[in-house]
Amino acid sequence: MNANATPDREAPRFRAALDALDGMLAGLDPSAEAGDRRFLGCVFFENEPHERRYADHLVLAPGLDAAGPDLDVRVRALLDHGAAGVIVKRPESGLPRLPSDLASALLLLEREADWADVAQSLRALGSADARLVTGGIRQGDLFALANTLASLSNGAVSLVDIAGRIIGYSTHVGQPIDALRRSTTLALHEGHHPRVDAQFQQLAASAAALHFPGKQSRYGRVALPVRAAGELLGTVWAIQVDPSGADETRQFLDSVEPLVAHHMLRARETAQADERRSTDLIRALLEDATNRRAAAAQLDLDPGSAHTVICFRLRELGDANPVLRAQQLLHQVSTTAKGQFAWAHCALLDGVAVALLRSSDTAHTRLFADRITRIAEGGAVAGIGRIAQNQSLIPRSYRDAASISRIIVTRNATARGTQATRSTAAAGQVTRDDDASDVAEFSEMHSDLGLAHVGEILHDSELLEGDLVERILAHDREHETRLAETLLSVLDHQGSVRRAALDLHVHQNTVRYRLNSIRAELGIDMDRPSARLWIWLRLTTEVASGGLMFAPEPRSPASGAAPSNDSRRTNIRAISPMG
Structure with a gap:
């Protein structure tokens, strides 16, 4: 343990972790000596001990079988590499007998607990800003923060970053909202970019919250600029139905700016690392049979529940910044999924936004996919894989979804090419084919998937x-x-x-x-x-497969007119693929 730690930044003890996760975490050794053990932070166990630095950290080991015969060997190996302790999920059966030095370093996590939440809570114990974490709000949880602010201000709340993306919003039933609130939360971004929005510009120049009165059917808003060390992190917007209460709302928002800034900073700091970790784990779950079980455990995937994979692809990649559009699509997918499903993980794999959902409700997943394709900037398509009734079938659902989304993109591109020859093309316009669907499930695409597989065989x-x-x-x-x-x-x-x-x-x-x-x-x-x-x-x-594309036909006389290129008549009998 770091002996130079100052009193106000003293490393937390095991008992502090047990108190913070009361009911979810328990020590195998209840003695006072075990509770006095200290730790500097926490880290996930993903590889062999010699490949990671565990010095003075609690090791979260989702892949370690607490009922396994080699538990003592694995725990001792971690302690020999400097770990302060090890956290494992409580097994359904009893634990093997352990020596006292191992028992004092082992903590048991209840089976229903979420590993990510545990890691956040443990990291918060060692943070200088832990005092800012209010009850019920995990650090960086902007949706929980928005709900808390909405309860205290008596108005629906949205949190917006400096790019105009909605990064959190309240979900309380019964709070009045208007058409602007509905449209922005549906699309998860403001209608105008902050750099061209007058209210955003006025707010950015202000040091305190401002009241913007309502107009016609639009409610008023009280908005707060959120800063840290002079940097504008984002803004908070609270609906203000009664103008007479605007001053009270402004004072409230001003008073919580440090709290909001803390959560926004924490969310920004962890977003990139969390996204990278989530991407690695989902890729391992879907594509790496060797590390699939460990990845599933770290994702807190319930092996007894049914899951569905949906793949979202951009309809076209011809713009100047497809990478930015793909990131925006992932933001819309992940944010919406968190609000609609009890458990969801999303990642960007090879330019495709992949959503892994704990759901077997085909109607629910279809509505979710329809919503994303409607709000995605520039357009997107969605392929819905077969329901995976167990963990081993999730990769199959992913392969279904990826293939379906790829087929839809190709099919719709072909449909748009054909559309260019129709009546709108005659006027110099090309419109999207209304018959081209942006969302499809496995049951609708079974034959197409079979043909795609045949095509792969033919290419070889x-x-x-x-x-x-x-x-x-x-x-x-x-x-x-x-x-x-x-x-x-x-x-x-x-x-x-x-x-x-x-x-x-x-x-x-x-x-x-x-x-x-x-x-x-x-x-x-x-x-x-x-x-x-x-x-x-x-x-x-x-x-x-997209290997053959037909250009639009040159315009020719309508059916029934004299042929333009040949007048010979032939008697070719009707033909079909099967005769």
Whole structure:
């Protein structure tokens, strides 16, 4: 233990940790000597002892089996590397007998306790600002802080950072709110960026809370600028329905500015580390079979509960800063998930916002996904994986969700390309296809996922070289024709030339001429069912994977007019993939 610790910053004792987590944490050794043990902080056990510095810290060991036969060996190894003590979850069965020196260093955490909450509480014990942590508000918990401020000010409260993002808001039922409050909390950001908002600018120049009177159907607001060492951290906005109480609300908010600043600083300091840790743990849970159990324990994942994975992707990545948009999407996903689900963890994996939810309620998860895709700036899509009834099935739910979201992005991009040829394109406008869905579940995409898997197999096959589809695509590239697109449309419409012509926005005779070219010039016999099935599979999987994109058709006369490029009529019989 650090012998140079000053009296006012004296390292906390075990008994202080037991008091702070009363009912959730207990010592194996109830003696006074055990309660007098001190610790400098806490750290999670993730690897072998020699790979971490545990000196004088409490080691939180979610992956350590307290009922295991090697408990004494593992605990002693940690103590030999300087650990002040070890915290494990209380086992359902009895603990093995331990020597007194090990028993005094072992603390038992109740099974329903959350590891992250325990870590926050233990860290708060050693903080110089621990006196600022009020009952019921964990350090940096801005939603709990907003609820407390809303109760004390009798008005709904929102906490906003300097970029205009809503980082916490109250959820009390019955407090009056207006349309502005609904829209901003739905989107989790203000309607205007603070740099162009007059009220934000006025508030930033003020040293105290200000009252902004209401206008028409909009309630008034009392707002507080929150600073630390002269730096503006963010703002607090409290709805003020009764203007006569504005002075009292202003005085209250001014009095709690140090508390709010403390929580905002703590949230900012831990956000990046928490996000990185959460990302590492979720990646391990989904992709690393070796460390999956340890990651699940640190995430406090209940192995007996059902979970669902949802993957959110940006609809388009063509803007100047896709990284910023992905971070904004993650903020919306994680913040909304915390408000709608009792347990949720979110992370950004390879540009995809992944939400792991403790829920088997398909209607609830669908509403959550719909909400995110509506509010995401620039647009997003969501794939909902199968419900994982146990821990081992969570990776499968993730693979489902990731594949579904990727298919939706590709499918919607293709739909927008087709949309460019429709009536709005004639006026120089391109609109989003109303039939293109931004959210899909596994049950809706079972066939698409199967085709995607077939496409992966085909891409590894040597049979592709020089096959029928390669001959068609090579002809299209060399002669700037559209045989592949036309043939796929005919196959998709069960051999109907009329429906294919409507889909492609060309004359029926143009479709017939292209089909005749496939037969006469390329020597492909479309009367064979196997040929039709193979071509349809190849073209469909190429389009689904994004490997084949069709540009919009040049404008041509409507169906029924004289064909623009060929007047020959052919008698190609109706064809479909299966005959």
